[in-house]
Amino acid sequence: MLRRTLLASAAATAMLGGVAMADGHEPTKVGFVFVGPVGDGGWTYEHNQGRLAVEEAFGDQVETVFVESVPEGPDAERVMTQMALEGADLIFTTSFGYMDPTINVAANFPDVRFEHATGYKQADNVSVYSARFYEGRAVQGHIAGQITESNIIGYIASFPIPEVIRGINSAYIHALEVNPDVEFKIIWAYTWFDPAKEAEAAAVLIEQGADVILQHTDSTAPQAAAQAAGNVYTFGQASDMSEFGPMPRVSSIIDDWAPYYIARTQAVMDGTWESTSTWDGIGAGMVGIGEISDAIPAEVKASAEAMVARLASGEYHAFTGPINKQDGSVWLAEGETASDYGDDGLAGMAFYVEGLTAEIPQ
Amino acid sequence: MIALEKRPQPSQFWTFAAPIVAVILTMIFGAALFGLLGKPPIEALGKIFWEPLFGEFNFFYLPQLLIKGAPLVAIALGLSLGFKAGIWNIGAEGQYIIGALCGAGVALALYPMEARWLIFPAMLFAGAFGGFAWAMIPGVLRVKFGTNEILVSLMLVYVAEQLLASMALGLMKNPEGFGFPGSRNLSQYSSASSWIDQSNGMHWGVVIALIGVIFAYILFAKHILGFQIKLAGQAPRAAAFSGVSPARLILFCLGTSGALAGLAGLTEVAGPAGLVSIDFNVGYGFTAIIVAFLGRLHPVGILFAGALMALTYIGGDVAQSSLGLPKAAIQVFQGMLLFFLLGVDVLTNYRVRIKQGVVA
Numbered sequence: 001m002l003r004r005t006l007l008a009s010a011a012a013t014a015m016l017g018g019v020a021m022a023d024g025h026e027p028t029k030v031g032f033v034f035v036g037p038v039g040d041g042g043w044t045y046e047h048n049q050g051r052l053a054v055e056e057a058f059g060d061q062v063e064t065v066f067v068e069s070v071p072e073g074p075d076a077e078r079v080m081t082q083m084a085l086e087g088a089d090l091i092f093t094t095s096f097g098y099m100d101p102t103i104n105v106a107a108n109f110p111d112v113r114f115e116h117a118t119g120y121k122q123a124d125n126v127s128v129y130s131a132r133f134y135e136g137r138a139v140q141g142h143i144a145g146q147i148t149e150s151n152i153i154g155y156i157a158s159f160p161i162p163e164v165i166r167g168i169n170s171a172y173i174h175a176l177e178v179n180p181d182v183e184f185k186i187i188w189a190y191t192w193f194d195p196a197k198e199a200e201a202a203a204v205l206i207e208q209g210a211d212v213i214l215q216h217t218d219s220t221a222p223q224a225a226a227q228a229a230g231n232v233y234t235f236g237q238a239s240d241m242s243e244f245g246p247m248p249r250v251s252s253i254i255d256d257w258a259p260y261y262i263a264r265t266q267a268v269m270d271g272t273w274e275s276t277s278t279w280d281g282i283g284a285g286m287v288g289i290g291e292i293s294d295a296i297p298a299e300v301k302a303s304a305e306a307m308v309a310r311l312a313s314g315e316y317h318a319f320t321g322p323i324n325k326q327d328g329s330v331w332l333a334e335g336e337t338a339s340d341y342g343d344d345g346l347a348g349m350a351f352y353v354e355g356l357t358a359e360i361p362q
Numbered sequence: 363m364i365a366l367e368k369r370p371q372p373s374q375f376w377t378f379a380a381p382i383v384a385v386i387l388t389m390i391f392g393a394a395l396f397g398l399l400g401k402p403p404i405e406a407l408g409k410i411f412w413e414p415l416f417g418e419f420n421f422f423y424l425p426q427l428l429i430k431g432a433p434l435v436a437i438a439l440g441l442s443l444g445f446k447a448g449i450w451n452i453g454a455e456g457q458y459i460i461g462a463l464c465g466a467g468v469a470l471a472l473y474p475m476e477a478r479w480l481i482f483p484a485m486l487f488a489g490a491f492g493g494f495a496w497a498m499i500p501g502v503l504r505v506k507f508g509t510n511e512i513l514v515s516l517m518l519v520y521v522a523e524q525l526l527a528s529m530a531l532g533l534m535k536n537p538e539g540f541g542f543p544g545s546r547n548l549s550q551y552s553s554a555s556s557w558i559d560q561s562n563g564m565h566w567g568v569v570i571a572l573i574g575v576i577f578a579y580i581l582f583a584k585h586i587l588g589f590q591i592k593l594a595g596q597a598p599r600a601a602a603f604s605g606v607s608p609a610r611l612i613l614f615c616l617g618t619s620g621a622l623a624g625l626a627g628l629t630e631v632a633g634p635a636g637l638v639s640i641d642f643n644v645g646y647g648f649t650a651i652i653v654a655f656l657g658r659l660h661p662v663g664i665l666f667a668g669a670l671m672a673l674t675y676i677g678g679d680v681a682q683s684s685l686g687l688p689k690a691a692i693q694v695f696q697g698m699l700l701f702f703l704l705g706v707d708v709l710t711n712y713r714v715r716i717k718q719g720v721v722a
Contacts, residue, residue, distance in 0.1 A: 037689060065683040071644040074634035078426050079679050085419045086684065100547065100636065120542075159640055160531055161542055190527055190640060348542070361531055 028090070028269050030054060030261075031083035032066040033076060035095035036193040042218030042238040043192060043255070044068065047094045047117075050257035057262045061269070072097025080105040084112045090268045092261065093117065095192070096161060102126060113273050115264060118163055120347060122275055129260060132281030133163065134346070135311045136253035137170040137214075138318040139289055139304055140235050143251060144212040145175030145182050146300045147233055154205030155186045156198060156215040156222055160360050162349040164216050169353045170318050171214055174307075176355055185210055186358045195221035206232055223249055233295070240290040251304070252290030259285060279340065282312045319346065324354035366712040376710040381656055381663070384702035385670070391702075392695045401685050409684055410677030410695075423676055425563025429634050431672035433458070433626040435571040435665055437650035439578050440619030442659040447594040449615045453500065453515030454623040455647025456522035457493035461624020462631035463529055464492030466638050469554040470534055470545060478553035485554065485628060486566070493624015494617050496522065501616035505609040511616065523643070530640045545638040548631065556633035567629030571668075574622060578661035591615065623647060652700050674699070 032051050036044035051064050065088065067079045076098050083091055084105060090113045093102045099119035106114045106126045114126040122128055144153050153175060157164050168186065175182045185208055187201040198217045202225035205213055212233045215222045220241055226232035226248035234244065236252025260278065267273040280286035289308050292301045310316035321332030331353070332338060339345045352360060389411075393403035414423035437454045444451050451457075465485040472481055500514035534545040548554045558564040582588035594601040594611055602608065626646065635642055653671050657664030678692035 031683065065686070067679050067682045067689075069689040070679075072639070072641055073644060074429060074630075075644065075675075075679075077634075078429075078676065079683070081422060082419070082680060083683055085422055096542075097639065097641065159543065190523075361527070 026087075027061050027063045028058070028265065029086075029088045030062055030064045030265055030268075031080075031088035031091040032064065033070050033079055033083070033091065033093045033095075033098060034066055034068040035070065035072065035097070036218055037068050038066070040193050040218045041220045041241060042236075044094070044218065045239050046255040047092070047257055050261040051092075053258035054261050054265050058265065058269075062265060070098075073101070077101040077105055080114075081108070084109040088112060090115065090265060090273075092264075096159075096163070113264075113268055122277060124275055127264070127274075127276045127278070129276075129278040129280075130163070131255055131286040132279060132318075133253055133255075133287055134166040134170040135281045135318050136287050136289055137167040138174045138311065139307055140214055140251070140253070141171035141174030141176075142178060142307055143292070143296060143300060143304050144171065144214065144233070144235075145177070145179035147250070147296050148175075148179065148182065148212045150209045150211045151179065151181045152183050152185060152209045152211065154202070154208070154210030154213040155184055156201045156205070156213065156217050157186050157188050158192050158216045159190060160188065162347060165352070165360065166346055166349050167216055168356070169349070172356055173319070173323065173353060184356055184358070186356075188361055189217055191217065193218045195219040198222050199225045202226060203229075220244065236290055242290065245291070246293030246295040249293070250296050251292045254288035254290050256285055256288050282308060283314055326352040326354055326356055328354060363717055365715045365717050366708065367715050369711055369713055372710050373713075376706075377658060380706040380710055381658065381667070381703060383706045384656075384699060387702040387706070388695065388698045391698055395691060395694060396687065399687065399691060401687055406681050406685055406687060409681040410674060410692075413680050414673055414676045417680075423680075425561065426676050427669060427672050428563035428568045429565070430675055431668040432565070432567040432571045433630055433646040434650050434653045434671055435668035436567065436574055436626040437619070437623045437647055438653040438657060438664045438668060439571070439574045439661060440622035441650055441654045442578070442657070442661070442664060443581075443591060444615035444619055445595075445654055446659050447591040447611055447615055448598070449612055450512045451497060451500070451515050451616055451619045452512050452651070453497070453517075453519045453647070454619060454650055455643055455645065456515070456519035457496045457620040457623035458627035458630075458647045459519075459522040459526050459643050460496040460627070461489040461493035461621075462627030462635075462642060463526060463534075463638065464624070465489030465628030466534065466545060466548060466631050467529075469548055469551070469632065473546070474551075476553055481553045482556075485632060486625065489624045489628025490621040491624070493627065494621040496624070497616040497620025498613070501613045504616075505612055511612070515616075519647070526638070526642060527640045530638050530642070534638050536637075543640055547636040549633055549636040554632055556629040565629055565633040567626055567633065570622075570625050570629060571665075575661045575665050578664075582661070587614070623650075652696075656699065656703055671696075 034044045034047060038044055038048040051066060054062055055064055070076050070079050072095060080091060080101060092115045094117045096118045099116055099121050102114050102116045103121050103123060106123050110125055116126060116128050118130045119128050155168060172184050185205055189197050189201050191197055198219050199221040202213055202222040206229045213222055213226055214235055215237045218238055223234050223241055223244040226234045232248055233250050234248040236249050238255050240252045240254050241249050292304055317337035319338035321336040322334045323332040325331045331344060341347050389407055393407055396406040397403040441451055441454060465488045468485050468488040469481055499518060500511040503509040503514055504511045530543045536544060536546045549557060556566040590606045594606055631638060653664060653667045657667035674696050681687045
């Protein structure tokens with residue numbers, strides 16, 4: 001066993017050397033820093049699919065490396081530095097908490113390009129990118145409001161950051177639109193990935209009468225809990241989670257990072273990479289809506305699909321007034337759509353909309 | 363048949379040999395595990411143990427060893443006091459968090475943080491006091507009401523985590539942070555930063571860990587209190603007869619370990635971590651338990667054990683990115699270390715005898 005592996009690795013090294021020599025220059029090295037394990041079935045899984053797509057698209061011209069389950073702090077800084085030292089040309093850091101570490105490391109390696117997901121700090125060699133997941137949340141709310149019988153929708157939230165709050169607001173607005181009696185129960189798990197905590201949160205929500213559960217955490221534990229409970233609906237998060245369909249998983253938000261990762265890698269190869277801020281939604285394909293299953297009524301499915309089409313074409317904005325803030329003050333006037341930045345912009349959203357009874361944890 | 367026979371005295375030889383044998387066994391079985399995963403086993407071990415120390419980029423990794431090892435050593439030193447006396451502080455993670463919160467709180471309260479001569483010492487004091495006070499809760503409860511300090515200290519970790527989240531989202535949130543959670547970055551203010559020389563990994567936490575090793579060594583080698591701690595652990599009745607107050611000992615051990623954990627937390631939050639964030643704690647308080655035992659509860663042993671543990675973390679990440687080893691394999695590898703240590707430890711207290719078959 002040992003001998004064979006050694007021989008195989010020696011052969012692999014020789015082959016790699018051969019390729020590099022024949023080609024004349026080394027492959028572009030792309031690093032990925034992941035917050036969860038690549039097998040989480042959700043957030044990190046999809047980023048890793050993006051990495052594999054880069055490998056597929058460029059073959060021998062790229063080499064990708066990754067480190068998974070990296071805590072958001074000094075460890076992240078060390079892992080990024082390590083990748084930069086080992087010759088990475090482009091590094092994707094795929095969690096909000098990597099923001100300061102990315103900026104710090106990028107300052108030390110001006111020739112390495114960094115791409116930070118879901119943050120707001122840019123630099124000459126740091127781009128930011130995120131997806132308009134709230135468009136997908138709108139579709140979820142639209143479906144959830146119609147299929148709930150108890151009128152209680154459970155929401156497993158991760159951290160009270162703008163991205164998560166946007167999702168809650170968007171889902172709530174669109175659930176309320178189709179069901180004036182709907183009520184949201186929100187549990188903050190303070191984790192992106194912890195199957196035990198997520199399962200517990202799901203169980204508590206089900207006990208409190210929720211028959212639809214939305215989640216902003218990355219594991220499939222809530223799906224499993226809903227399956228065990230029987231008549232509870234869920235939505236796949238970050239990944240399709242179709243193995244839980246057609247019930248409890250009735251649809252999903254799918255993050256599709258592959259086109260972006262391929263485009264950015266190409267830009268590095270061509271020498272055209274520039275620091276940018278990207279925020280794409282359903283229209284650009286960064287947010288996908290997974291197959292809506294037949295477990296829900298046909299007319300609900302049809303109207304949800306119509307909504308997806310309107311969001312994709314840009315005809316409809318998920319935050320269109322009139323919308324009031326939780327305290328009753330006006331946020332968006334009739335027909336007004338939310339702006340991305342500035343005061344009360346989507347990027348820094350830190351308030352609930354009117355009707356939500358919970359409070360954002362402080 | 364093979365039988366285990368209790369030794370009258372723990373074996374001197376095996377006390378020192380057990381950690382070394384455990385490390386060797388871990389390497390052998392770890393290599394087998396990596397091989398089964400289809401990765402080159404020797405190269406993987408090399409990436410974990412050799413690369414950070416002697417590889418091309420060791421100028422970067424060696425300072426990282428200090429950063430990663432310092433909190434482990436400081437916390438493990440404190441824990442070892444109690445562990446020797448049979449006092450089990452399992453909640454160092456919580457004391458670490460509270461120390462960080464108290465120390466950071468002082469700095470943030472005195473924003474814009476100008477006078478270093480005042481602020482940094484006040485932060486150190488607040489950090490130590492925070493950890494101390496948090497450890498006093500299980501201490502006093504145990505002394506007054508006989509509660510179990512293992513459970514109380516562990517449960518208080520979860521309380522501390524909630525407090526941390528609340529602080530990062532509320533009271534200590536950076537007013538210039540666009541509504542995102544997390545405090546101002548303390549390491550960017552010269553008066554509050556615990557860095558001494560960032561490029562060499564030197565910060566006050568490293569200094570505290572090293573001073574702690576010296577103090578703990580003197581305590582056990584020369585001081586009556588060190589003797590009393592050992593006595594209380596080995597022969598509680600004899601200790602009581604010789605006038606050792608169990609209550610005082612409990613409070614001393616828990617308080618000291620709490621203060622050290624608090625200092626570790628403060629120096630981390632004001633240096634390598636920089637800011638109070640929701641997931642500031644990454645498990646040093648729990649890993650330090652392994653470090654304490656791996657180091658035989660001996661100050662110098664703990665220094666080496668902390669360095670070794672830090673090495674497996676750093677080398678583990680190197681192996682991940684360069685060989686594509688999964689994180690879980692690294693974690694199994696670290697777990698093996700404790701597993702084999704506990705297994706080999708049997709030889710410290712027991713002798714293996716091969717007996718002749720007995721005819722019934």
